[in-house]
Amino acid sequence: MIAQDSIEALKARLDIVDVVGSYVELKKAGGNYKAPCPFHDEKSPSFVVSPQKQIYHCFGCGAGGDSVKFVMEYEKLNYPEALEKLADSYNFTLSYTDNKNNKPRSQVMDALNEWYKNLLNQKREALAYIQERGIYESSVEKFGIGYAPDSNATINYVKSQMFTMNEAVEMGVIGYDGGRNFARFIERITFPIRSANGSLVGFGGRTITGHQAKYVNSPETPFFNKSRLLYAYHLAKQSLHKKGEIIITEGYLDVIMLHQAGFDNAVATLGTALTVEHLPLLRKGEPKVVMAYDGDKAGRAAALKASKLLSASGFRGGVVVFEGGLDPADMVKDGRVEELANMFRSPKSFIEFVLDELLSLYDLRDPKAKESCMGEGVAYLKTLSPLLQEEYRTYLASRLGGLGVSPSLVKLTSNDNSQQNRPLVQNNSHKDMWELSLIKTVLEKPHFINQILDVLDPSLLLFHSREFSLAIAGKSDSPELMAIMVDESITGLKDEDSLNAELITFLTRYYERELRKVNLAQNISFEEKAFYIRKFRGKIGKLKRGELVGFND
Template identity: 80%
Template sequence: MITQDSIDTLKSRLDIVDVVGSYIELKKAGANFKAPCPFHDENSPSFVVSPAKGIYHCFGCGAGGDSIKFVMEYEKLNYPEALEKLADSYNFTLTHTDNKHNKPRSQVMDKLNEWYQNLLTTKQEALEYIKERGIYESSIEKFGIGYAPDSNSTLNYINSQGFLLSEAIDMGVVGYDGGRSFARFIERITFPIHSANGSIVGFGGRTITGHQAKYVNSPETAYYNKSRLLYAYHHAKQTLYKTKEIIITEGYLDVIMLHQAGFTNAVATLGTALTPQHLPLLRKGEPRVVMAYDGDSAGRAAALKASKLLSVGGFRGGVIIFSDGEDPADMVQKGAIDELATMIRKPKPFIEFVLEELLSLYDLRDPKAKEECMQEGVAYLKTLSPILQEEYKTFLASRLGGLGVSPSLLKFSQDTNQNNSPLMQKNTHKDMWELTLIKTILEHPEFIDQILDVLDASLLQFHSREFVLALQGRVDEPALMAIIVDDKIQALKDEDALKNELIAFLSKYYERELRTINNQSSIPFEKKAFNIRKIRDKIAKLKKGELVAFKS
């Protein structure tokens, strides 16, 4: 069993935006972050993450909780499994009441990487290749470049260090097939792949002995997901937060050479195209994104896909396509640093790149092809905002044939069902005064006694249940989470403000009570007169600025 102290320490290290943002793309919305809910289908975002409160809440389906609850729900894990998952992500070792479980995460990746690095110094062929590519010794050290030998040598080393092969299999550096184990990286230069927090979670390998696959990456594991990670992100994140810019390339060597040339905000995808799962990581720091891709057909296709994804996601930036078979590493090696810097400063904007690439795929001399191109271009523009649609339909029309195609031919139907409603649901009445009182209780529990002296839940017309939950401190209840994360509801800051609001509320309440009693004919005259005098006395005191005790 995991100790409570250990759980509390882990919780103190968790950042709700970091945790949730590693699974879904979050967008800043005031003090909070918003996204379409991952737990139910919806078109407009009703899922809110509050970094100040450390919780999330969906106003559509009611899902809510903290970082641990989110991982449990998203990954379909139980509580201990979610704790272990988060502890691994944050390089944290959980403590168990049973000492046999108190072992740190396997160090097989770190040990293996150290060994690979030492072997590199003895492998002349690998060193010569690295030198030919222009990589400095300082970069070899910074990026942890190494060399993986034959399979048996790797397996023997793992055994000699006291690691179980099952650990190495779980981490993806050893495979198992047909009753035999084998190293996944054989006679290759190795590039360790790190999580965003800096832990080694996989390797990339480049052959130097003519293997059919020039590059291979670790398989996906519980720790390594190539669609969520970017090579060297842990090195680049400090610069990208400072410069508000990130450069995405296609290869390890491109990244290493760009860092050598001073572009220390460069990263690379890991043998895959850019995916929607990358967007949460790219959103951090809100950087301008520059895609630096090769000019071959595969590079242009990858750049087109990425540009569509990023433009629809609202990212700033653009695309650089390298011609004549060059890549960023080649330009750095030949000393074209200034030229490269100019290209990075002035990339082709994403939307323009997408439209021009689409146009290049059709023979625009053929009217039918021109029509098909227009339809594909319009379909893409419909994924953008109305303002961008209007801005770029003229651009598309002019490229389709100058005066031959009028922008009026490009039709965009507007979605009249867009939900621009506030966070609170429309079909339920929300009383802002009562919600403000409840949020005040949640944020200032020291005011509870003052509040309970003058009112109780029965006086609230719409939110008496939430009022009781707040008094009980039940912040894990969805109804309270909705109040906590709603920026429109502001807690009262001091006792004077609270007193004034209570006087105003109670004055209206007792005036309603007075009208109700006056209209009652079923009670005896003496009792009715007594109740009227009592309520009028309270109203008089409230008008003098005095709070009056409540008695049910």
């Protein structure tokens, strides 16, 4: 069981924007951040993250909580698993009430990585391959390159270090199938894969003995998700922030050789296309993005998909395609570093690349194919901002215009304005800002609760009595209260004087309404009416003199 003081120490390190932002692409909105909710389907963003409150809340589906709750919901983990994942991401060592568990979760990974690195120097075939590819010893050290032997040797090493097979399976270095364990990496050069914070979360492996799969990666685990990781990001992040640019390649060797040549802002996807899950990581620092992809059919298809995604998401940058079977690693090895630098300085913009690729996919001598091409081009342009749509409408028209297409035919108008200028919060129920301000004051300054309850009962609130009752009961994790906490249009009262003045005003109006009701009432006796008239007039008199009166007085 994880020790409570260890949990609290971990939570103190967490930043809700950093945690949520590693899963969801957040955009600044005043003092908060917002995004489409990851927990339900929506087009207009109603998901808000508050750095001040360290919580998130969706005004659409009501989901909300802190950093740990988000990881639990997003990753479908239980509470201890979410804590352990966050601890691993933040290089934090949790303490357990049972001493046998008091060790870092990645300890088995770290031990294997050191062993792999030592084995590399003993394997001539692996060293020969590395030298053949032009990799320096300094790069071997920088990237922690190693060598994984046969399966039995790896399993025996894990046992010799007193790790259990369950630990090794959980971290993805050992597999289990058909009643037996086996090593995930067999006779391969190994490339340790780390999270953005530098924690070892997985491995990539390149065969040197002719295995069917040239490259393999660790399997998906709670700690390793290849769709959210970029190889060597932890090494590149300082440089990419300084240069304002990130180079994304397709392989480990491309990254290693580019770093070796001074392009230390290079990273790579992990055997997968760029996905929307990569965007939060790429958004950090708002760098220009240069995609450096192979010129073969698979490389161009991957570059097309990535360019559509990045341009629609508002990223700056473009694409560099390597023709003739070359790749960045080959060019560095051949000494063509200046040529590479020129290519990276002038990539083809994402939008132009997409439109040119779409044009190349159709036989434009065929009128029907030409029509289909224009339709696909227009559909893509509609994913961009209005300004870019208009700018590149002309570009698309010019490329098709020489083939008998008038620019006026490239129409971008849409009748669907349902999502334009829609407010963040869709709520048809009445919102009383005074009552909400009082509730926010209770949430932010709970020491005022007794003072408020002396003069005010939840039943006096006309619109938000439920939320007020939850607030005074300390139910701050309820969706209703989270919505109030992250709503920047609601401001709490600053101090006791402001609170007293607002309470006097509210109560004066309340008792004046009650007095009018009594005067108009016909179903009570004269004596009872006279009693309430004196009572309410007395309260109103005191309030107008600046004196708060008790609710039960």
